[in-house]
Amino acid sequence: MSRYDRFAGAAAALALIGIALAAHARDYGLGHPASAQQIAGWDIDVRPDGTGLPDGQGSVADGEQVYEANCAACHGTFGDSNEYIALAGGVGSLASGAPVRTVGSKLNYATTLFDYINRAMPFPHSKSLSADEVYAVAAYVLNLNDIVPADFVANRQTLPAVKMPNRDGFKPFPGMMSVRGKPDVRNTACMKDCEKAVAITGQLPAGFVEGMYGDIRDNFRGLATMNEAPPPAGAAPAGAPSGHALTQQYGCVACHGTDKAIVGPAFRDVARKYQGDATATAHLTRKIREGGSGVWGSVPMPPQTGPSDVELTAIIQWVLAGAKTP
Amino acid sequence: MDRQDPKRGRLLPAPENFLGAPGQARRRALGNLIAGGAALLGARALHAAGAPADPAHLPPNVPPWSQVLGQPVGANPYGVPASYEKNIIRRLSPGLTTTKHSSVAFTPLQNLFGIITPNGLHFERNHNGRPDINPYEHRLMLHGLVRQPKIYTMEDLLRFPSVSRIHFVECGANTAMEWGNPAVPTVQYTHGMLSCSEWTGVPLSTLLDDAGFDRAKAKYILAEGADAASLTRTIPIEFALDDVLVAYGQNGEMLRPEQGYPVRLLVPGVQGISNVKWLRRLEVGDMPWNTREESLQYSDLMPDGSSRQYTWIQEAKSVITSPSGGQHLLDKGGYYEITGLAWSGRGRIKRVDVSTDGGRNWRTATLQEPVLSKALTRFRIDWTWNGDPALLQSRCIDETGYVQPKMRQLREVRGTHSIYHNNAIQTWAVDAEGKVHNVQV
Numbered sequence: 001m002s003r004y005d006r007f008a009g010a011a012a013a014l015a016l017i018g019i020a021l022a023a024h025a026r027d028y029g030l031g032h033p034a035s036a037q038q039i040a041g042w043d044i045d046v047r048p049d050g051t052g053l054p055d056g057q058g059s060v061a062d063g064e065q066v067y068e069a070n071c072a073a074c075h076g077t078f079g080d081s082n083e084y085i086a087l088a089g090g091v092g093s094l095a096s097g098a099p100v101r102t103v104g105s106k107l108n109y110a111t112t113l114f115d116y117i118n119r120a121m122p123f124p125h126s127k128s129l130s131a132d133e134v135y136a137v138a139a140y141v142l143n144l145n146d147i148v149p150a151d152f153v154a155n156r157q158t159l160p161a162v163k164m165p166n167r168d169g170f171k172p173f174p175g176m177m178s179v180r181g182k183p184d185v186r187n188t189a190c191m192k193d194c195e196k197a198v199a200i201t202g203q204l205p206a207g208f209v210e211g212m213y214g215d216i217r218d219n220f221r222g223l224a225t226m227n228e229a230p231p232p233a234g235a236a237p238a239g240a241p242s243g244h245a246l247t248q249q250y251g252c253v254a255c256h257g258t259d260k261a262i263v264g265p266a267f268r269d270v271a272r273k274y275q276g277d278a279t280a281t282a283h284l285t286r287k288i289r290e291g292g293s294g295v296w297g298s299v300p301m302p303p304q305t306g307p308s309d310v311e312l313t314a315i316i317q318w319v320l321a322g323a324k325t326p
Numbered sequence: 327m328d329r330q331d332p333k334r335g336r337l338l339p340a341p342e343n344f345l346g347a348p349g350q351a352r353r354r355a356l357g358n359l360i361a362g363g364a365a366l367l368g369a370r371a372l373h374a375a376g377a378p379a380d381p382a383h384l385p386p387n388v389p390p391w392s393q394v395l396g397q398p399v400g401a402n403p404y405g406v407p408a409s410y411e412k413n414i415i416r417r418l419s420p421g422l423t424t425t426k427h428s429s430v431a432f433t434p435l436q437n438l439f440g441i442i443t444p445n446g447l448h449f450e451r452n453h454n455g456r457p458d459i460n461p462y463e464h465r466l467m468l469h470g471l472v473r474q475p476k477i478y479t480m481e482d483l484l485r486f487p488s489v490s491r492i493h494f495v496e497c498g499a500n501t502a503m504e505w506g507n508p509a510v511p512t513v514q515y516t517h518g519m520l521s522c523s524e525w526t527g528v529p530l531s532t533l534l535d536d537a538g539f540d541r542a543k544a545k546y547i548l549a550e551g552a553d554a555a556s557l558t559r560t561i562p563i564e565f566a567l568d569d570v571l572v573a574y575g576q577n578g579e580m581l582r583p584e585q586g587y588p589v590r591l592l593v594p595g596v597q598g599i600s601n602v603k604w605l606r607r608l609e610v611g612d613m614p615w616n617t618r619e620e621s622l623q624y625s626d627l628m629p630d631g632s633s634r635q636y637t638w639i640q641e642a643k644s645v646i647t648s649p650s651g652g653q654h655l656l657d658k659g660g661y662y663e664i665t666g667l668a669w670s671g672r673g674r675i676k677r678v679d680v681s682t683d684g685g686r687n688w689r690t691a692t693l694q695e696p697v698l699s700k701a702l703t704r705f706r707i708d709w710t711w712n713g714d715p716a717l718l719q720s721r722c723i724d725e726t727g728y729v730q731p732k733m734r735q736l737r738e739v740r741g742t743h744s745i746y747h748n749n750a751i752q753t754w755a756v757d758a759e760g761k762v763h764n765v766q767v
Contacts, residue, residue: 026535030482034467034475042467042607045548045558048616083424095631099743106633107622116618119556120454123427126554166633170625173634176747178564179595179672179726181639185739187729189679189721191688198684198717200755202507202766209511209652212420216652218413219512221437251455254425262424 046115050160053114057155058136060143066133067140070122073255073263073299079103079144083262088144091165104145108170110162114138114154124251124302135159243318244325250306252315258323265296267323274320284316416447419503419515427455430497432518435647435667440694441492441702443521445577450584451497451519453619454554457604461580461588464552466572470610473538480588483574486528486536490575491594492701494522494669496640498597498624501748505737508764513650516752516764520667522702523585525592526575531567534610544610548617549591552606559600560614560636561593569594569700572605595671595700596638597746599624629741640671642730643749644678644705644722655760658713664691665706670724674698677723678705684717684753684767685732691720699725716756717767733766 046052058066068077079087079102090100099105103113118134120126129137139154148154148162175181209216247253247267255264265273274280289312293300307315318324383389407414416431423429433449443449450456461480469475497519503509510516530547544563551557561570573592574581581587586603593600599619614620614636626634646666649655655662664682668675674697679688694704705720722730733750755765 028486028536030485031468031476031478031536034469034477038477039467039469039475043469043609044556045550045609045615045617047611047613049613094627094633095629099627099631101622101627103622107618109616109621112616112618112621115558116622119558120554120618123425123454126454126556169631170621170633170635172636173626176634176637176639176641177562179639183641183728185731185735187721187731187735189677189688189723189729191679193686194688195684195686198686198767200717200765200767203755203763204508204511213511216511217654219417219434219436219514219652221411221414248426251425251427254427 044115044119046111046118048109048111048160050111050156053111053156053159054131055156056131056135057153058132058134058139059153060136060139060148060150062132063136063138063140063143063154066129066137069300070129070302071137073301074123077299079141081263087141091145094166094169102145103141104147104165106166106169108164108167110138110142110147110154110159110164113141114159122302123254124304124306242326243314243316243321244323246307246311246315247318250304250311250315252304255301258325261296263299264301267319269296270319271322280320281313281316284319285312288312288316414447416450417514417518419510422503428453430519432514433521434514435518435520435645436513436650436653438647441522441667441704442577443523445523445579445582445585448495448521448523448576448582448585449497449519451598452553452555452584452603453557456583457553458583459552459588459604464588464606466589466605467607468533468537468610469607470548471540471544471612472534472610473540476533476537478533480574483528483572483589486532488526488528488575489571490524490526491569491571492522492524492696492698493592493594494520494640494700494702495592495598495601496520496643496669496671498599498637498640498746500598501643501750501752502745504733504750504764504766505742505744505748508766511764512652513645513647513752516651517645519598520669520702522669523576524578525571525573527571527573527589527592530570530572530591530608533572533608534566537610539610543612545612546610546614548607548609548611548615549600549602549605550607550609551586551602552604556606557599557602557619558615558617559602559619560617561591561596561600562638563610565593565596565638593638595640595673597624597640600638624746626740626744626746628744634744637747638671640669641747641749642668642670642672642675642722642724642728644668644675644720644730645752646680646718646720646754649718649756649762650754651762651764653762655711655756655762658711658760660711662709662711663706664709664718664720665704666720668693668703668705668720668722669701670722670726670728671700672728673700673725675703675722676725676727678703679721679723680705680707680709681719681721682709682716685719685721685751688721711756711760713758713760715758717765718754718756718762719751721751 074084075081075087080089086102088102088104090102090105093100093105107113114134117137135154139152142148143150175184255262257266259268260266288304291301291303414434414437418429418431431450433443433447464480466478500519501516504516547561547566549559549561571592572589574589576585581590589605590603591601591605626637644666646664648665649662664680668678678691680691681688689707691705691707697703730749730751736750753765753767755763
């Protein structure tokens with residue numbers, strides 16, 4: 001065997017090892033097999049054909065109870081809230097000048113309604129409803145939209161069969177589904193005398209910026225030559241956590257405004273009601289922890305377990321002190 | 327003025343329901359003007375009191391910071407911006423959303439240089455609040471049409487071969503408020519659901535191979551978050567096998583919580599919501615999932631009442647970031663560099679043109695290197711403002727030859743209610759005083 005042959009042989013052997021390594025390189029020995037039980041706990045998605053719907057069922061009547069306890073606070077008793085996304089109404093409005101997008105007017109599959117409630121609602125405590133409760137709420141919301149009758153029972157068989165009003169209202173748009181898609185709007189790269197006349201057709205009304213945003217000069221770095229002075233003081237966001245911050249952190253502000261009732265009373269209205277009441281802290285602690293209704297309106301407040309005892313006390317003391325914002 | 331004061335008026339619908347916003351916002355603005363005139367005067371007085379330079383600190387005098395020992399090394403173990411930069415922050419658009427737990431904070435594009443967004447200023451959007459996830463307890467599940475369903479720990483993911491690439495992320499609803507009329511004053515609010523980072527992670531194709539995905543049947547992947555929304559989006563398999571990353575790194579450090587710590591999907595060039603944060607599950611399937619975020623929301627409503635579904639690609643778009651809305655040019659006859667950003671979900675930016683006369687005539691701007699695929703590209707051009715009113719516009723062309731459209735061209739095809747994918751040419755009007763305003767022509 002010549003030296004060349006030995007070299008060639010070694011090279012061939014190395015090449016073979018290289019191929020073996022390349023094939024082997026795909027197995028990094030990382031991760032673990034997922035068991036059927038592990039997958040079952042997380043695999044919650046439901047497809048339009050109903051794949052993924054769990055066992056269980058729920059009626060419109062059951063759903064009304066679940067809805068009023070968990071959903072009405074934000075979505076309104078009849079699914080018509082203006083504060084949060086409306087659930088009912090708007091059918092026939094999508095081609096109008098004021099489209100109203102709701103479950104009834106826009107959603108195409110009732111299975112998607114189940115999937116979304118099951119994964120993301122109720123807003124403060126997602127995944128807290130049982131399968132039966134999710135079926136029931138879905139049935140109730142469909143009934144609010146007059147899509148199913150009052151005796152409808154939602155389950156794995158009936159929900160995929162519901163024909164939503166906008167079932168055929170969606171079209172995949174290939175122009176934006178791949179980088180090779182054909183665009184629907186074409187401009188040209190004209191360089192000279194491209195427009196005959198240019199007129200301003202839209203602008204913010206006088207006073208709009210000041211009214212909505214205050215002095216926006218603090219939105220810019222003062223060093224920029226385009227601004228005349230350092231930014232106004234106090235531009236930085238608020239500091240340490242406080243009762244006020246905790247109401248943001250724990251989502252209290254989703255239902256309670258500072259000055260204005262949303263679906264629950266305004267914090268400052270609560271402060272006024274309990275002014276001088278020595279038992280107010282203990283009373284409110286119980287109301288918040290256990291939930292309640294009837295004091296400020298019929299919409300119940302769900303029990304709140306998020307804040308620690310110390311945090312809850314800080315929240316209540318902040319409210320009772322007049323809910324002063326930083 | 328107290329920006330958080332709820333007395334400012336009724337809150338507006340969530341971002342997906344923007345459509346009535348400009349009209350409502352204006353009514354509220356007028357109300358606030360009547361109610362808040364005195365407070366405004368107060369704010370102006372405060373501004374005027376901003377400290378001017380002290381002559382004792384200027385040449386020929388020697389300022390005190392040149393005469394005393396400074397802070398020791400390591401005074402800030404994790405550095406923060408200079409105290410003078412404290413107003414360069416993400417901001418929420420007043421009145422845009424009912425709750426801050428399903429909202430958006432916008433990137434201050436008007437104050438940034440280059441193409442990389444500082445991690446603390448990357449725009450933030452979440453749907454059920456931002457979770458704080460312990461990375462040691464986080465798991466990524468990969469299952470469906472695969473030979474071996476897998477669960478990965480973060481340690482597993484960090485051990486796979488990694489890649490780093492620079493890409494923009496833009497919310498599909500960026501510039502949504504402008505479909506009908508100008509609605510917001512600054513580029514932070516018109517275009518600030520846009521950021522760009524160097525992302526590091528494992529190619530999704532590596533994980534799909536690791537689990538042995540079914541090459542014949544696999545058509546789509548469902549990506550799901552571990553947040554309270556468990557947000558889900560359908561990703562086509564072509565994207566997954568091309569350039570999608572399972573990303574844990576952002577500009578050299580771990581992802582910020584606001585961007586999906588400890589791991590997110592990064593789908594280059596595709597609308598922001600597909601870049602699922604706090605990624606917990608990937609399921610390989612054979613049909614799209616029609617999730618709530620690709621049916622009721624994040625679908626583009628057309629004038630005939632139909633909705634375009636699965637509009638993934640962010641088309642080419644550009645905007646001048648300086649001079650831009652809210653700024654004030656004080657120097658008539660002075661030199662101003664016009665600069666801005668251009669990007670395309672279809673690849674590289676080929677050219678950017680700039681007009682100072684509302685689109686009658688255009689000049690080609692200089693592109694700052696690097697010019698990368700599906701990344702922000704910085705452009706610049708010289709301008710001397712002669713003191714007359716001017717209408718500033720930028721228009722980009724990407725490597726496919728697509729030319730960024732005019733607002734009226736978009737409206738002719740898509741109407742004014744589609745919310746998503748407004749990539750129109752932006753106009754900033756410079757008035758005779760040098761104040762810059764958001765307008766449409």
